[in-house]
Amino acid sequence: MQKFRAASCSILAVLSILALGWPRGPAMAQGDCNQEGKDLLPIPEISSQNGRLRAEIKLTNGKRTLWGIKGDTRCLPQQVRVLTGHDLLKPGANDLIPVNGEPIPAPTLRVKVGDLIQIKFLNDIDTQSFAGSLDQALSNQKNTTGCDEVYTEGKQLYPGSGKNHDIFPNCLHGSSTSNIHFHGTHTTPNTTGDNVLLNVRPALRSPLYAVTGPSEADVNAAFDPIFSLCEKNGSPVGWDKTMVPDSWINLQQKLLVEYDAKTPSFGNPGPLPKDMQLWPVNKAQIESHLWPQYHVGAFPYCFRLADTARGNDMGQAPGTHWYHAHKHGSTALNVANGMEGALIIEGEYDAALRRFYNINNGPGLREQVLMIQQLSSTPFPALNPLLNPRQPELRPVLSVNGRLDPVVKMRPGEVQLWRVVNGAFRDAVQLQSFEPKGGLAWRQIAQDGVQFHPDNYQDLGTENRQINLAPANRADLLVKAPAAVGKYDLIAMPNVGLPQGDPDLPTSKPIKLLTVSVEGQPVEQQRGFITKESFPKQPDFLHDIDPSLARVHRTLTFAGNHYQIDNERFNGEKYSQIMALNSVEEWKIENQAPDKSHPFHIHINPFQVTEIFEPNDTTTNTTDPAKPCYVDPLKPETWKSCAAIPAPYVWWDTFGIPMAKTVKVTDACTSNGNTNKSLCPAAIQPYVDDCPAPRGGGPQVCTVTIPGYFKMRTKFADFPGTYVIHCHILIHEDRGMMQMVEVVPDHPPYKHH
């Protein structure tokens, strides 16, 4: 398919072009890797001991065998960014890295409510393996957009210059810089906690730099005391020598100054232009007593999971959570590369389930951690000059734990706990059914890492009820095998309900997500599904939020495009929402897009969904004027939910906002032969377009957009600080569909007498 030819040259340096991305030795034939139907890969785990998890998570280059987009039969080793793990509490433990080049997720971290999490995060990426991945800094161009740039045949494919082109920093960029978001944790968003404003840059390793590093010895010498102090006093609150060793503070400054001085930019050698330098930013933050944003090579994550027994108002829900890369501008690409892992937080919820199923001679409650991924080295359809984004087949395929259609094994009669994480960077996945029907069955027991109330287990966790997992959603399932051996397919549908035509979220056909092989000896005592009476009781902090406490109500509107909330792209210099610590609020989250369900996600605190309005829902007679649930396009007061959600409410941290509905209202906007938005009923004018004439000619058409929405209640409990809300179609987040929020102390520091 490909050849290079040698040719003579007369320059001083002798060059060789080495085609990386292809293995040394015998070439691998197409399609002879990652074939469907292999056993499920168990993800290696790192567990806490005695209330503490201490792990090394290293971000590095790795060659992983990935599939192409659907329709591309190639299955090729490609350079991607990967996370490897190492348990620092087990001397001599090996790095937890995948074998055979398979793209298994990062190690599962397993902890308990109230545990201290200490992670030595290393960024050891060789940036030469990823084009222009150090923001603008290593660009060779005189004029650069600052975004990743892709050219083809004399034109710029990305970011381009069209109507909806991306503008730095709300674009794909800086993908070798990273951080970790501990998705689903209730902990501090500041300093060494779930702080996604950090930029942990790759260690300096190029011959360009006189000072390189940090070295492993530097990191260990600094992080051991940081972790000790953090264990004793909690996450550090300041970047000073009482909490961070002087040696580390000085080394980080030295590395940043070195980077600013020596890194080439715009085709010139260093220093970087002043507005691109990193150290001055850190310096200003430190002088303002803020935790600095830029770090080189390593970062000491250290935080404690909330626990009401330790005085937290809102506890950490035990359940299935996850962690993933979250640096603005590269979340989609990094997660598409596979930078994600499960975070299992155990508590009384798990213990109660195990007590129920741990009976004599039984297998107990065996667990499967299932990470759904959409692996790719280029996640954005616009980066392919051939791609017609409206072709639904052309997108990365869905895999589970690094394999296509893996096989999960169960014994006849066995009940297993499946912890399902939708770690796909773009697609929603609806679990539809086991086929053939009548054998296997599931019941949902938790959503987004928060256990159901027993009433919801009874009413929502019914057998084989379809479960829609927006990107980032998790579902805990009890899966019961029939008494007889057999094989069953788990059928899933990506992006249910979405119309054709959106480049980011094409519709598709059902897929076989995995296979279950029921085989071996039947379990001797079959307990079946746990009963409502035995179902784990929710801790008090998960009881329904009292609506009378919600004194602040907000409405947030996600746009019909891919990059705006409340008509703005992300502005990192602005708090879009400011809330008081420990206050309760009710938010209405609207979606103006008629072709995509933006998944709303907020960090740090989960929320209860109390109302859902789906204007496209045909089951509630929204289109029949004679019925009570009729949604009248001319009367916004009818654009509301018809069927109330019964309490108790389910907790979520990510929720797909229902799509908007568009209705032609030309007649209502026409008078004396004139059609104009200003002629529409006043109440709907804010929702009507500009009444354009069709492209092919003809009379003007006015269209009203009826937003879908959901309402939620949440409490901004325990942890003040800065964090974000965003769309969890990660390419949307990178392009600007995100807001900065601030939770401020509820008591002023001043007293008046």
Add this chain to the structure above:
Amino acid sequence: MPVWQINITTNPNGGPTKPARFEFADPPPQVQAGDQVFWSNNDSQPHHPVPDDPSQSGITEFMPTQIAAHASSPTFAFGKAGTVGYHCLLHKDETGSIDVGAAPVPQA
């Protein structure tokens, strides 16, 4: 849509007294139309790969400017199948070519 990296590195056997040349040490990548390629310059001087014959390949340039020392080029996405010869604009005897295979046919 794989992304292929082409490393530009200094050959220790080259130098003022010996003509430099391109060497391709590994089996080449299986580039298909739609794939992306970028050049990673590990040399201490700039380089600038450009297509040999734009009229033949239909490709006017891979990148807008040269690749600085120890830097990477932007990525280039191939829009169609064919053989694309190229050379370094700064060192015209540095040449190479890439055979681009046809894009896969999407499955319905």
